[in-house]
Amino acid sequence: MRALAARRYQLLVLLTDSWRGAWLTHLLRPRWSVAPARPGRFWKWTFSHRYVLPRGTPRHAVELNLDALRRLSIYPDDAEKGLVLVPGAEAEARVDQLLAAAGLAPRGFVQLHPTSRWLFKSWPEESNARLLQRLAADGHRIVVTGAPDTRERAIIGRIVASAGVPVTDLSGSLTLREMGALAARARLFVGVDSAPMHIAAAMGTPVVALFGPSGDKEWGPWHVAHRVVASDHHPCRPCGNDGCGGGKVSECLTTLPVERVHAAVNELLAGR
Numbered sequence: 001m002r003a004l005a006a007r008r009y010q011l012l013v014l015l016t017d018s019w020r021g022a023w024l025t026h027l028l029r030p031r032w033s034v035a036p037a038r039p040g041r042f043w044k045w046t047f048s049h050r051y052v053l054p055r056g057t058p059r060h061a062v063e064l065n066l067d068a069l070r071r072l073s074i075y076p077d078d079a080e081k082g083l084v085l086v087p088g089a090e091a092e093a094r095v096d097q098l099l100a101a102a103g104l105a106p107r108g109f110v111q112l113h114p115t116s117r118w119l120f121k122s123w124p125e126e127s128n129a130r131l132l133q134r135l136a137a138d139g140h141r142i143v144v145t146g147a148p149d150t151r152e153r154a155i156i157g158r159i160v161a162s163a164g165v166p167v168t169d170l171s172g173s174l175t176l177r178e179m180g181a182l183a184a185r186a187r188l189f190v191g192v193d194s195a196p197m198h199i200a201a202a203m204g205t206p207v208v209a210l211f212g213p214s215g216d217k218e219w220g221p222w223h224v225a226h227r228v229v230a231s232d233h234h235p236c237r238p239c240g241n242d243g244c245g246g247g248k249v250s251e252c253l254t255t256l257p258v259e260r261v262h263a264a265v266n267e268l269l270a271g272r
Helices: 019-028 041-046 061-070 089-101 125-137 150-163 176-185 195-202 258-269
Strands: 011-013 032-036 049-051 110-113 142-144 188-192 207-211 226-230
Touching: 011 019, 019 032, 019 041, 032 041, 049 061, 089 176, 110 125, 110 195, 125 142, 125 150, 125 258, 142 150, 176 195, 188 195, 188 258, 195 207, 207 258, 226 258
Parallel strands: 011 032, 032 049, 110 142, 110 188, 188 207, 207 226
Antiparallel strands: none
């Protein structure tokens, strides 16, 4: 707190309605501060500006966050709304080494990221394995990525073993910066709603994104060529639940056919 207070911030922007952020703002006492509106005098006294979140109208998270600037009379145009991620020279050099060791050229492979920290947002292992088989049969070189989490690495191990096709498995071996450098060199990214999907979009890589209980209107790939694959047969989505009824399995994801995902890949690669 002493180190933060010594910086004497003029403006603090809080993008959530968390009390932790409110207390931090209260203690730092910036000249101006902005946050989503909440009832109560403490919130009113803490923030010089408060913005109202829309109700009943789905908007992308990027636009919701930009409302904080609009409340300050700063109106970004479309050219200023793009995501920017700079992996850095060190991350790019390591990824280039990994790709060279695997005999892969930039834009010469498809990246598949099958898992999410929230496993109820993941596509079934069998479906991922069948997609790998189809991509390999189409002649694509494939790089599989995932987090270093023990469960995720086990899932990816089973997917790769079940597919039985040549892949370069980099799961658990990349930092987030290196994930960005890899995505920038991929021809296409395929995965579920996850941080790596957003990283790929920020790097300008075309994205095929699978959505289940989370909302694609709010969290879909931003300002990049993409296809969203989501269920047409589950009017309950997006429900935001951790699986149907809280059961950790999302039927709107488990029933997504491999054919639809494969077709979305082909459409993007064909430039349609």
